[in-house]
Amino acid sequence: MTATTTGSAQRRGSAARFASEYAAYRRQKKIYAFLFGTAFFVCVVAAGITAKFDLVTLAQGLPRTTDFLVKLVPPIALGTFAHDVAEWYWDLGKWLDSLLNTLLMAYLATVLGTALGGFLSFFAARNLARHYLIYWVMRRLLEIARTVPDIVWALLFIIAFGIGPLAGVLAITVHTIGAQGKLFAEVNENISTLPLDGIRAAGGNWFQEIRFAVLPQVIPNYMSYTFWRLELNVRSATIVGFVGAGGIGHDLFTSIQLLYFADAGAILLIVVATIMLIDMLSEKFRHSAIGKASFAH
């Protein structure tokens, strides 16, 4: 009898404690939510004022955007379909040439950037760099190469190399060095050190360590990152032309500036088709590269 009374009293006690603690927890959560919500709201208002966000201009502009998008496609009648499309793509030869230029720019920048970035990544990996200072300086250099947008690099290279695809290739290359250097360095930092010890014990030098202990472990990841970078560089190569650094972006930019909307639409369609195709191919290659990686273990 007494035992059950104390038992239920205890239960009542713990239930009350739970209720009060739960209420306190809820209160705390509400305060947090309120504080966070207020801070967020202040941020939105501040950003709106700073960036001069204006609903009236936006509301007036959106119909014009749809007008613009509609004008990208010229009237195409079903009866004269082939003729109309041929008319639309009247300058196809030149655009395909620009597209080829764009793809080759992306390819060359990826090859050069990956080779240089891959080489530098061994100095930017904490476990492979021989001195902390080398590691630190290399990391900062790679960060600068990557943080400055490629189109800004393009503007800089145009000053030295003049208008044309060369400046574009160099700009994308520098950006690629920064990005690949960082990603590859992180891959390098995650390798197993046992093969390294083996080469070192057998009297190998630094280059032999890299060649026989590091590369076999990291190549599949490198491949995957490289295909991904190629995909991103095709996108970059389509836009560096906006500032005169070659590629199909130049044709797009001039056609929009000169209000040749149908031309702009035709080029945009080529760009989108290319980028979607590259995305698909790159995904396929990357899966096959990763497939090899899982085989290797």
Added chain:
Amino acid sequence: MTVRLDRITAADIAAERERFPRMFAAAAAERVRVWLMWGSGTALTVYCLYRFGFLSQDFLHGVAKFAAIVVAQLFPPKGFEHLPLFMTVMGETIAMAFLGTLLGAALAFPLSFFASKNMTRSRPLQFGTRRFADLLRSFDYLIWALIFVRAIGLGPLAGIMAIAIVETGTFIKLYSEAIENLDRKQIDGINAAGGNGLQRIRFGVLPQVLPMMLSNTLYMFEHNVRSAAILGIVGAGGIGFLLADRLRAYELQEACLIIIVLILAVYAIDYLSKILRERLIGDQRRREPVDDAVQV
């Protein structure tokens, strides 16, 4: 049986090679294929080097000129009297990234449910929404900015819209992937307790996906600060306008100062966003957004 390394003779190695040829070298066809791949890759690279003028005398002149520019004309940075202006415009850039990301997230959130296989019964609707997202994503920010500058006019609003449109595509992809990976049991629980569709989403789906969505959104905000920095080149507001203007006017030392402001601001935003992401997500499972959707 023990094998002592110093007792292995050349004849033993030859015998082993005879028995397991593949352990010593790849098959001939495979070797030819690898050589062909490397050979054609190298040939294409050399052709590209030639095509774009890397192999000409002008290239060396350009390199010398570039080195001279970097050493002599870029440094030291100048124009510190304009620093308040540069910082204000950098603030505008960050505000553009913030509003664009927010708008994109708001547009993508409802659409991402249509794009998830486990939330939509209609397969064409799901597939169509996904492809629509891909289409929005496949135009670069600058292309959208160019379009919006034509339609809305010069200024940050065009930039905000460009970021918002691309991010709508990215977030539909990221959010719907998060939704497709969720645990079915919580939804079944709400179903069993008699909850309706809205309650299933509020109590079954959101608690599972919200942390990842917030983390992805912050990550893209970080990324968009970089994107917003270049939109000004086509007139869509932000620091890119000042930077392109200084570079084209050959005011390289002022351009250098702007680049320094940009790099420092990007560092600061990355740092803050990382702290925020860790605070918001806490110890719950963290996942960076899939690489495919993000351009670094």
